[in-house]
Amino acid sequence: MDIAFLECRDGMARRRLLWQLAEMTVSVNITPNLSPRPKTTGPLVTALLYDGLCTFEFGIVAEVFGLDRPEMGPGWYRFASSAIEPGPLRAHGGFTLTPDRGPDLLDEADIIVVPGWKGAEVDVPEALSDRLRAAHARGARLVSICSGAFVLAATGLLDGAVAATHWRYADVLRARFPMIEVDAASLYRCHGQVFTSAGSAAGIDLLIEIVKQDFGAEAANSVARRLVVPAHRTGGQAQFLERPVPLHKGGQIAPLLDRMRKMLDQDWRIDRMAAECGMSPRTFLRRFRDATGMTPADWLTAERVEAAKALLCGGRLGVGAVAEAVGFGSAHTLRHHFRTRAGLPPAAYRRHFLSTEKVPLV
Incomplete structure (x- = not known):
């Protein structure tokens, strides 16, 4: 077809040839090049x-x-x-x-x-x-x-x-x-x-x-x-049944939540959060619950506990240092909230992830 196009010097004939090309049905094989799965010997x-x-x-x-x-x-x-x-x-x-x-x-x-x-x-x-x-x-x-x-x-x-x-x-x-x-x-x-x-x-x-x-x-x-x-x-x-998915998007709340997650160690008071959203404290509390289904205090505690889990699994920081890093201030406060939300103390949570040595996969 390329040779025919190059040899077609008449303008009208060339246009007819282009039209025929445009009407052609093109089939493309997009099947991936699948390689056989490496042989394994495990369970x-x-x-x-x-x-x-x-x-x-x-x-x-x-x-x-x-x-x-x-x-x-x-x-x-x-x-x-x-x-x-x-x-x-x-x-x-x-x-x-x-x-x-x-x-x-x-x-x-x-x-x-x-x-x-x-x-x-x-x-x-x-x-x-x-x-x-x-x-x-x-x-x-x-x-x-x-x-x-x-x-x-x-x-x-x-x-x-x-x-x-x-x-x-x-x-x-x-x-x-x-x-x-x-x-x-x-x-x-x-x-x-x-x-x-x-x-x-x-x-x-x-x-x-x-x-x-x-x-x-x-x-x-x-x-x-x-x-x-x-x-x-x-x-x-039960944790998945008590609170439905929020019906409203976070709106002005969402950017604040992102900032708070990055700065959990800071002091987040209601007046500061409301000011950063450009709202009165009363309006802010209502919008926050609409967006998250929680009070600011409950949300912040939950985020701090989750951040503490990640640091505990890292295995490098002591409980007191973890508490400071996520904003709880003291090991005692961290232990209290961690046990309440995770069902076990921080040290036991860390052992759960770090005590089992990796079994060689050979």
């Missing part, structure tokens, strides 16, 4: 696939355990999906699923993850329960996310244990499986080799905790940073 993780799969919950399992992480070395997890029933299998959102393996993979896996189940009243196939019990007997870990707890409950392996699930399903789980003590407050619970978690996003907390147990705090923090989530969230499910 084999599988997540169940079934018709009506909860897409998000399967996705976070694949993200944590199935994503390429060459920085972790060859000892990192291996991951494959396992269909527990014949296809076609569809997931929420209209996806059709192609599994890596069938239910036989459950006989080999070191960690088996059950995403949210089809429904609280949907029976669990006995063949699946048998395979899960057999996996547990040979030492595999069983993990559930959200309503996946119903699947693990059906195996009987949670009888006499404390199990977590989404707060919406807690009463149904208690009624169907009275031998289980249902915890509707915690983000996740552990009973030996069996792990249960609350609503969908709480599965991320549990999976990162499993990474920490297997490979140490450094690896868990690395995974959390890549996911852009905290490596450890304190509190339980």
Whole structure:
């Protein structure tokens, strides 16, 4: 076509040729150049696939355990999906699923993850329960996310244990499986080799905790940073129910919040905050609550505690220095607010992240 264009010296003919080129349908191959995943030798993780799969919950399992992480070395997890029933299998959102393996993979896996189940009243196939019990007997870990707890409950392996699930399903789980003590407050619970978690996003907390147990705090923090989530969230499910998302944008409040986060060690009185927003103290207090759902004092305390967590995990500053850096002024004040909001003292929080040495990933 280029030669024809160059040889076309007549102006009209050249315009006709350009028009033909413009009308041509162009197909561009934008498929990425995918390289095979590096071979790893670590624990084999599988997540169940079934018709009506909860897409998000399967996705976070694949993200944590199935994503390429060459920085972790060859000892990192291996991951494959396992269909527990014949296809076609569809997931929420209209996806059709192609599994890596069938239910036989459950006989080999070191960690088996059950995403949210089809429904609280949907029976669990006995063949699946048998395979899960057999996996547990040979030492595999069983993990559930959200309503996946119903699947693990059906195996009987949670009888006499404390199990977590989404707060919406807690009463149904208690009624169907009275031998289980249902915890509707915690983000996740552990009973030996069996792990249960609350609503969908709480599965991320549990999976990162499993990474920490297997490979140490450094690896868990690395995974959390890549996911852009905290490596450890304190509190339980209730913290996500008490305050709705604010209906109003921060407006003039938002820039102030950014400044306060950068200068937590300063003295932030109501009159100073109001003046920086160009408001009267009364108007400021009303706008602040509209924007954040909190009083300025509560918001500032919460931000100081979060900043203290980061400094404590750094491991370089003493508790008194951390207290000064985030604006609490004294170690006593920091301990008081930290225990109230995080549920444990600063020193215990630091030990939680720094006591577990990194396991070599080889």
